Amino acid sequence: MQIDYFFATISPFVYLGGAEFQQVVERNGATVRFIPLDAPALFPRTGGQVLAERHDSRKAYRLQELRRQAAKRGMPLNLKPAHFPVNPAPSSYAVIAAQNAGGGDLHGLVQGFGRAVWAEGQNISDDDVIRDILGANGFDPKLADRFMVAEAESYAANLEEAVVRGVFGVPFFVVGEEKFWGQDRIADLDLHLQGKL
Numbered sequence: 001m002q003i004d005y006f007f008a009t010i011s012p013f014v015y016l017g018g019a020e021f022q023q024v025v026e027r028n029g030a031t032v033r034f035i036p037l038d039a040p041a042l043f044p045r046t047g048g049q050v051l052a053e054r055h056d057s058r059k060a061y062r063l064q065e066l067r068r069q070a071a072k073r074g075m076p077l078n079l080k081p082a083h084f085p086v087n088p089a090p091s092s093y094a095v096i097a098a099q100n101a102g103g104g105d106l107h108g109l110v111q112g113f114g115r116a117v118w119a120e121g122q123n124i125s126d127d128d129v130i131r132d133i134l135g136a137n138g139f140d141p142k143l144a145d146r147f148m149v150a151e152a153e154s155y156a157a158n159l160e161e162a163v164v165r166g167v168f169g170v171p172f173f174v175v176g177e178e179k180f181w182g183q184d185r186i187a188d189l190d191l192h193l194q195g196k197l
Contacts, residue, residue: 001030001193006162006172007110008039009091009124010084012077014171015114016069017183021171022107024186028193034099034106036092037158039170040085046168051085069183076119083123090144091124093151094134097143104138112137 003025007014025032040050051059063079070077091113098109112133116122122129131141161167165174173180173189180189191197 004174008170009113010088013183018111024190082121087125093147096151098139108137
């Protein structure tokens with residue numbers, strides 16, 4: 001089974017759900033198409049709001065939920081990271097280039113970007129940070145030096161595909177016609193892949 005995985009490299013919920021998602025993929029022998037996108041551009045096109053424009057009650061709830069989910073998973077998470085928001089395009093280009101190149105750990109790469117933002121206080125739009133994370137996950141760090149128009153076009157196309165396919169948040173998992181939104185629906189994705197849901 002193929003899972004189309006729509007995500008944003010800067011999303012804390014992508015970071016929090018990444019390890020569990022990888023376990024589900026491996027347990028079920030699924031394949032993954034990694035589809036990084038610009039979540040702040042997605043939200044207003046699909047009925048949502050960017051974080052800065054949300055009501056204070058929603059912002060407060062988000063922080064509580066992040067704290068709880070991180071604690072539940074035993075994962076470090078800084079609720080006020082040094083580099084957030086940050087331009088997600090360069091790290092997204094790295095994922096696109098790495099997926100095209102092959103040979104490394106794409107799950108680890110996506111997790112590496114999330115951990116860099118939410119646990120390590122790094123700037124994932126910085127070329128040196130991107131090179132380090134690529135190398136740590138088995139990819140040629142020089143991929144970061146070769147981003148071209150192709151990655152930018154793919155990144156833009158990913159957003160359009162997401163809108164057309166009914167994706168409205170991240171992480172978002174699509175298997176055929178079945179859709180699962182959020183790191184708190186990964187268990188349901190697992191059951192679906194097992195034919196139980």
